[in-house]
Amino acid sequence: MSADDTSTLIGREPVLEALERDDLGLEKVMLKQGATGSRIGAIRAAAEERGTPVQYVPEARLRHESDGAAHQGVVAITAPIRYREVDEMLSEIAPTWDAVQAAQPMLLVIDRVTDPRNFGAILRSAVAAGTDGVIVPSREMAPLNAAAIKASAGTAPRIPIARSDDLPRVLTQLKERSYFVYGAEGTAEAPLWDADWDRPVAVVLGSEGEGLAPPVAEACDELVSVPMRGPAESLNVSVAAGLLLFTAARPRM
Template structure:
């Protein structure tokens, strides 16, 4: 299923989109009078791909960016395609044997509400080599311009599957050979003691409520990040970075 993203805002997201064959940029708007190597590189990339480039006043970019920092460039793009769970598995590991052989790492997001957190997690997931991301169809932040900006274009690189029932999707992945680990401040396993070297789905919960009870129950284990200072929890995108790069370090 597709969800339209009508524009990309900022130099990195636009440049990333122009580099992706699967993402069709329809038009690039550049700020009149703005220059520099980054904008010139975007102009050249757009023309190399046959994408129209239009010079427009800064006021128009300000309106289109809706408060985001546009850095002199906005692009209109075709829809980003959400996969089904089956399509994601076909790409990542189509059989239990492939799961055991490839040891893929997936991320599941349980009702993340802030588009900036959504985008930041996608950026971290792509940097950590995550094979794909699962999100619920309902009560989930939109993949809008703010999320795309925060992802620095990573949302255009990493496969994202949208599912109707996240708990059932996790059970399906377990049947396919994955372990499921939920991030929780009360987790019984420390991030530093966790066995990351296995086919794994890391589940990250809502910014305020954490994992829903049914989702937590579907997890094989809960993993925590030990905190030393006088705080109870971390921002979910910060926690994602710690957990995913702990996983990457031990899976190399």
């Protein structure tokens, strides 16, 4: 997906929430012809108050726009979510070494997560944990499409997301700005509980099947793992993200 693409919100609650917020642009709302009910009425009223156009369309149009997902008779087309430049985003979060030390930001770096639903779920956890910004690769990364936005429960526009074609270089840049970079690796001996999160940190997550790419892992300051008592070999990447981010957020709460 390019930075200029539109995305789609699917379902009554995500669309209604988006209409009630100011930080997400909506180009139009599409309702199934003949749709009724209190939530449909609330969506119509919110769209009218906001000045968002409403179209009444056949079921086939909604199936097409939602790519076969359960749409509940409601689909909204959002304005583009603009990916940021890494330097721009970092400067807005904390522009200098001293500012980074004072604010102790928490960043998330995602290395090649290709499932949009996992991407969206990770973003939802990132927003909930108070993550200041997210950095993703320009290639081999899930798009920020309708499935991702729905999996994020509409939270994706609430956090700045930057893209880079060279994650190892970005991690070096973060360290130069005084961030300590923790990489999540299932085979790492150090458990995440023992890490020092009371400082500016960047948490790096790898792909669903392969984990961190070797150059990305090498660029981290330290690798940590999620200890598991049971016989499972690994966790879903979005579950691991939630554990890591909320552990990292504890000193900031």
